[in-house]
Amino acid sequence: MKKLLLTTIFRPFGVDDQYGNATTLAEFHHTNLTSAQGIFSLRGANPNLGLHFIAGNLQTPTVILENPSLDEFKQELKKGYDYVGINFSPTTFGKTRKMCEVTKEVSPSSKTVIGGYGTAVPEADTIADHVCRGEGVQFMRKLLGEPIDRPLKHPRVYNPALKLMGIHMGKAGLIAAGLGCPRACEFCLTSYYFNCKHLPILRTGKEIYDVMIDQAQELPLKKRTKTRDYLIIEEDFLADKKRVDELAYYTKKKLDEPVMFACFGAAASIMQYDVKELAAMGLECVWVGIESPHQYYKKLKGIDLKQMISSLQEHGIMTISSMVLGYDFHTEESIQQDIDYLLSLNSTFNQFMLYTPLPGTPLFKKASQEGRILNLPWKDFDGFHFTMNHPHISPQRMEEIQREGYRKGFHKLGPSIMRALEANYKGYKTLKDADSPILRKRAEGHHKSCQFSLALFPAAIKYAPNDEIRRKIKAMQAAFISEFGLSSKTIWSSRYVSAKLALQDIKEKFVPAKIPQPKLGRYCYRMSPDELISAELAGKKLDGVKNNILKITVDEIEKIQAKLVICKGNLDKLTAEKISKMLIHFMERSSGSLVLDFREITNIDFLAMRDLLKRLEKYRQRIKLIFQESHIEKIITQLEGKIESFEIFDCREKLLQSLA
Numbered sequence: 001m002k003k004l005l006l007t008t009i010f011r012p013f014g015v016d017d018q019y020g021n022a023t024t025l026a027e028f029h030h031t032n033l034t035s036a037q038g039i040f041s042l043r044g045a046n047p048n049l050g051l052h053f054i055a056g057n058l059q060t061p062t063v064i065l066e067n068p069s070l071d072e073f074k075q076e077l078k079k080g081y082d083y084v085g086i087n088f089s090p091t092t093f094g095k096t097r098k099m100c101e102v103t104k105e106v107s108p109s110s111k112t113v114i115g116g117y118g119t120a121v122p123e124a125d126t127i128a129d130h131v132c133r134g135e136g137v138q139f140m141r142k143l144l145g146e147p148i149d150r151p152l153k154h155p156r157v158y159n160p161a162l163k164l165m166g167i168h169m170g171k172a173g174l175i176a177a178g179l180g181c182p183r184a185c186e187f188c189l190t191s192y193y194f195n196c197k198h199l200p201i202l203r204t205g206k207e208i209y210d211v212m213i214d215q216a217q218e219l220p221l222k223k224r225t226k227t228r229d230y231l232i233i234e235e236d237f238l239a240d241k242k243r244v245d246e247l248a249y250y251t252k253k254k255l256d257e258p259v260m261f262a263c264f265g266a267a268a269s270i271m272q273y274d275v276k277e278l279a280a281m282g283l284e285c286v287w288v289g290i291e292s293p294h295q296y297y298k299k300l301k302g303i304d305l306k307q308m309i310s311s312l313q314e315h316g317i318m319t320i321s322s323m324v325l326g327y328d329f330h331t332e333e334s335i336q337q338d339i340d341y342l343l344s345l346n347s348t349f350n351q352f353m354l355y356t357p358l359p360g361t362p363l364f365k366k367a368s369q370e371g372r373i374l375n376l377p378w379k380d381f382d383g384f385h386f387t388m389n390h391p392h393i394s395p396q397r398m399e400e401i402q403r404e405g406y407r408k409g410f411h412k413l414g415p416s417i418m419r420a421l422e423a424n425y426k427g428y429k430t431l432k433d434a435d436s437p438i439l440r441k442r443a444e445g446h447h448k449s450c451q452f453s454l455a456l457f458p459a460a461i462k463y464a465p466n467d468e469i470r471r472k473i474k475a476m477q478a479a480f481i482s483e484f485g486l487s488s489k490t491i492w493s494s495r496y497v498s499a500k501l502a503l504q505d506i507k508e509k510f511v512p513a514k515i516p517q518p519k520l521g522r523y524c525y526r527m528s529p530d531e532l533i534s535a536e537l538a539g540k541k542l543d544g545v546k547n548n549i550l551k552i553t554v555d556e557i558e559k560i561q562a563k564l565v566i567c568k569g570n571l572d573k574l575t576a577e578k579i580s581k582m583l584i585h586f587m588e589r590s591s592g593s594l595v596l597d598f599r600e601i602t603n604i605d606f607l608a609m610r611d612l613l614k615r616l617e618k619y620r621q622r623i624k625l626i627f628q629e630s631h632i633e634k635i636i637t638q639l640e641g642k643i644e645s646f647e648i649f650d651c652r653e654k655l656l657q658s659l660a
């Protein structure tokens with residue numbers, strides 16, 4: 001059977017070398033949102049949802065590597081893979097080329113496959129055997145010769161708990177709801193890469209909700225708020241109102257263990273909703289592109305952004321406002337005005353990205369035609385380096401202005417975590433006496449967050465960037481204490497946080513802090529034999545039955561890429577229960593198919609067999625059964641009217657013929 005290795009680009013990150021820049025990390029909360037905020041920065045690497053999504057929807061045994069070093073990647077290659085797939089973006093093209101070269105050196109027979117936004121780079125075709133431009137599951141299924149029309153299954157992938165001021169925030173479920181965006185802003189790679197179309201992955205609100213509930217099985221409740229958090233990845237998630245309304249129908253009813261989610265949404269999409277409705281459905285944070293008040297975008301037309309953001313925050317919803325710096329009309333003066341405008345919106349987080357010509361976009365086309373794109377390596381096309389000639393400002397100055405923008409935001413508005421708590425506090429005040437039970441439930445969550453956060457205040461006051469912000473934090477602290485009280489537990493927790501940060505301070509005076517590197521992540525899909533292994537299961541001691549063993553042998557039917565499970569001996573209540581656990585475990589964790597061959601069963605309890613098939617009923621599309629001819633009729637009578645029918649055969653050849 002074929003084997004597939006999927007991998008991210010290699011670490012180290014955050015280092016200026018031939019492959020990467022200090023500004024390129026695997027943690028966007030830090031790089032893009034809070035890099036200037038010192039100890040208040042949110043830290044933690046994000047997993048690669050695209051690769052998990054692909055692996056979870058194939059039948060081929062697959063290993064995913066996240067953030068390997070080059071040596072770790074080489075070691076993995078030695079295990080022998082038929083295909084090696086790499087996810088990358090334009091910025092990480094250099095690392096990807098190196099990984100393709102290394103693959104050919106270490107494992108010459110492996111075929112390289114590259115995918116992700118990096119394939120927009122024209123040279124991409126020269127570095128790999130196969131290039132996927134677009135959705136990856138269908139591409140890999142075709143390449144591996146798997147059936148392509150099987151329904152998509154969303155994997156269970158989680159953002160690990162981010163760290164803030166030495167404390168771990170809760171984990172979040174990651175949901176890929178769709179790809180692409182039809183709004184076609186001229187600089188936007190994620191829109192043009194998918195031809196300015198929206199490709200839904202989850203088509204209905206119910207499907208999204210089902211993924212939330214499925215992920216909840218491995219996603220612990222947030223200790224403090226007793227909620228579960230999700231991050232929905234789709235460029236303009238709030239655009240499809242019908243789908244969002246359907247999701248809201250379910251999330252609003254979930255009063256026990258409420259769900260909360262963050263997403264991306266254009267201003268015009270946000271404006272389709274009543275803000276109370278957004279709070280009720282569990283919107284926790286929304287990322288909105290503000291770009292520039294001086295560049296025309298239909299998505300911003302006629303919208304009072306200040307009012308919109310303030311109203312979201314009044315209802316407990318945090319905001320991330322994103323601005324583009326480096327439009328042609330920007331001068332030293334007007335760019336500062338734009339930055340001040342963004343800060344005046346008082347968003348919880350701000351992002352400043354440099355206007356970057358990425359291949360495939362109209363901006364790239366125009367700047368290339370004008371000969372304005374600088375001859376720089378792709379690693380510099382990361383939004384933190386200015387890569388075009390500009391009529392008024394030099395690239396170096398542009399990058400300085402961006403850094404100043406981040407610093408100004410921190411000094412003027414204070415740490416984002418404090419702004420987040422401000423939104424929580426406002427949300428609590430607005431919603432606590434609401435008529436609707438779900439809004440009161442949301443207020444309860446905000447209450448718990450604020451109450452807990454009191455432990456952070458003494459350290460926040462100490463490390464505040466200036467006196468004005470310090471005064472603001474102190475005023476917030478006083479308001480929180482008068483509203484929520486101060487428990488001795490909170491006082492002890494705040495001492496713990498302060499001591500931890502003080503220790504960190506001392507340590508950093510003697511040993512300069514290293515750039516934190518994410519650990520290697522290695523995930524196996526359908527690789528591990530213990531998912532489904534040959535075994536002997538002991539059954540009930542029965543009078544007159546000498547051998548009470550159910551012997552299971554596991555094999556592969558390569559032709560149809562299915563696992564073959566041959567059962568011999570005794571199938572009674574106990575062995576049926578044991579084997580059903582093994583089979584369900586396999587079905588849950590893989591998207592593979594099963595052929596269960598019961599022809600060599602010598603003792604069969606038909607009721608136990610019926611119970612076994614009942615437990616497997618939900619996977620019946622992926623399971624085929626083989627029985628002795630003499631057993632088939634009895635089985636069918638037992639199942640009739642009780643279980644939806646399985647496909648049953650009396651020999652393997654007929655089964656294979658039916659699939660041919």
Ligand code: B12
Binds near residue numbers: 051140179
């Ligand atoms: C979450 C995220 C991250 C996470 C996770 C990375 C990841 N790629 O999953 C982290 C925090 C690590 C990250 C880091 C960075 N990111 Co980022 N990230 C995103 C974001 C918001 C979502 C990605 C996602 O999960 N999409 C959902 C999945 C399902 O889709 P997908 O990844 O596209 O995968 C599908 C297809 O593309 C294809 N596919 C993808 N890979 C492969 C591989 C193979 C072999 C095949 C066959 C198919 C295939 O199949 C998948 C399923 O259909 C995107 C924007 C976006 N909306 O996509 C930016 C984005 C990709 N990031 C971007 C950037 C700039 C960065 C950083 C350079 C930021 C920085 N300065 O540090 C770093 C790069 C470092 C790194 N390690 O790669 C840019 C890329 C453009 C550019 N300039 O290069 C984007 C487009 C954001 C933007 N609009 O600017 N990022």
Ligand code: SF4
Binds near residue numbers: 236
């Ligand atoms: S709205 Fe956002 S995601 Fe959509 S095209 Fe514009 S910048 Fe891209």
